[in-house]
Amino acid sequence: MRISNALSMGLVLLAACGGADPLAVNESEGRSITLSVGQELHRTLGTVGPGHFVSPPAISSGSLKFLAMLPPDVMVPAGERQIFSFRAVKAGTVRITYTHTESNRIVEDVITVR
Numbered sequence: 001m002r003i004s005n006a007l008s009m010g011l012v013l014l015a016a017c018g019g020a021d022p023l024a025v026n027e028s029e030g031r032s033i034t035l036s037v038g039q040e041l042h043r044t045l046g047t048v049g050p051g052h053f054v055s056p057p058a059i060s061s062g063s064l065k066f067l068a069m070l071p072p073d074v075m076v077p078a079g080e081r082q083i084f085s086f087r088a089v090k091a092g093t094v095r096i097t098y099t100h101t102e103s104n105r106i107v108e109d110v111i112t113v114r
Contacts, residue, residue: 022039022040022041022042022085023035023039023040023041023042024042024044025041025042025043025044025109026044028045028046028107029107030107030108030109030110031109031110032109032110032112033109033110033111033112034111034112034113034114035064035088035111035112035113035114036088036113036114037088037089037090037091037113037114038087038088038089039087039088040067040085040086040087040088041064041085041086041087041088041111042070042083042084042085043083043084043085043086043096043109044072044081044082044083044084045081045082045084045098045107046076046079046080046081046082047079047080047081047082047100048078048079049078049079049102050102051080051100051101051102051103052080052082052100052101053082053084053098053099053100053101053107054098054099054100054101055069055082055084056069056084057084057096057097057098057099058096058097058099059094059095059096060094060095060096060097061092061093061094062089062090062092063088063089063090063091063092063093063094063111063113064086064087064088064089064094064096064111064113065086065087065089066084066085066086067085067086067087068085069082069083069084069085070083070084070085071083084098086111088111088113089113090113091113091114092112092113093110093111093112093113094110094111094112094113095108095109095110095111096108096109096110096111
């Protein structure tokens with residue numbers, strides 16, 4: 001099977017531009033996560049009852065950039081689901097601190113960017 005030069009070049013460019021899906025993390029506890037430079041992270045946190053996590057969260061270094069708060073993929077009657085979107089921009093270690101507005105609950109992720 002032959003692949004045309006244009007198709008081959010398109011696949012190479014797609015791979016070089018970070019065409020991979022973002023890493024999705026859907027847990028309520030803090031995590032240690034490893035990302036590659038250019039990779040995106042979609043971090044979902046849920047709450048039960050009133051309140052929400054502050055957006056944007058506190059980010060300890062410039063190795064990770066907050067992109068946006070994404071709309072939830074599923075609505076849950078018990079409480080809000082929030083999806084935080086980030087991009088790894090340079091090598092380093094980052095601590096992300098999410099603080100809840102009502103319970104003062106804190107969730108911390110440690111991100112290693114390579």
